[in-house]
Amino acid sequence: MNEFSIKSYLLRAIYDWCADNSLTTYLAVKVDESTRVPMQYVKDGEIVLNISMDAVHNLQIGSDELTCSGRFGGVAFALSVPIDAVIGIFAKETGQGLVFRGNEFVATHPIGRSNASNREKPGSDAPKPGSRSHLKVVK
Numbered sequence: 001m002n003e004f005s006i007k008s009y010l011l012r013a014i015y016d017w018c019a020d021n022s023l024t025t026y027l028a029v030k031v032d033e034s035t036r037v038p039m040q041y042v043k044d045g046e047i048v049l050n051i052s053m054d055a056v057h058n059l060q061i062g063s064d065e066l067t068c069s070g071r072f073g074g075v076a077f078a079l080s081v082p083i084d085a086v087i088g089i090f091a092k093e094t095g096q097g098l099v100f101r102g103n104e105f106v107a108t109h110p111i112g113r114s115n116a117s118n119r120e121k122p123g124s125d126a127p128k129p130g131s132r133s134h135l136k137v138v139k
Contacts, residue, residue: 004063005063005083007083007084007086007100008061008062008063008064008066008083010089010098011027011061011066011083011086011089012061014089014090014097014098015051015059015061015089017091018052018091018097019052019053021091023052023091023092023093023094024050024052024055024091024092024093025050025051025052025089025090025091025092026048026049026050026051026089026090026091026092026097027048027049027051027066027081027086027088027089028046028047028048028086028087028088028089028090028099029046029047029048029049029081029085029086029087030045030046030085030086030087031045031046031047031085032045032085034082034085035080035081035082035085036078036079036080036081037049037077037079037081038072038077040072041072046087049070049079049081050070050092051066051068051070055070056068056069056070056079057069057070061083062083063083064082064083065080065081065082065083066079066080066081066082066083066086067079067080067081086100087099087100088100
């Protein structure tokens, strides 16, 4: 069975979340020979693109490629970014989003703590077994 990558689905979800909350969507991209972006804005092999509704037109997030057209310095440019080249997607205003590492992803602001961090640690302030409660019954 040929399975689709989850990455494009996560990109669409974060993009929709940003749009629903009137946030500016930024896309961090690793630039290589298969990436079509304005090279004069590339720094250290990476570029951050504003892909919000006000900034680009005809945005398509497919299973293999993200395409749209945007303006850079007043000049129209057709962008093409392979999904595998996307480093992360996030909201400019809050920094919330996802960062991708290979085939994994990491939330930029984790929602909850892991089970490992919820375990009681030695020396914690937990009451000792057999000690009486400080609460009293009031009638």
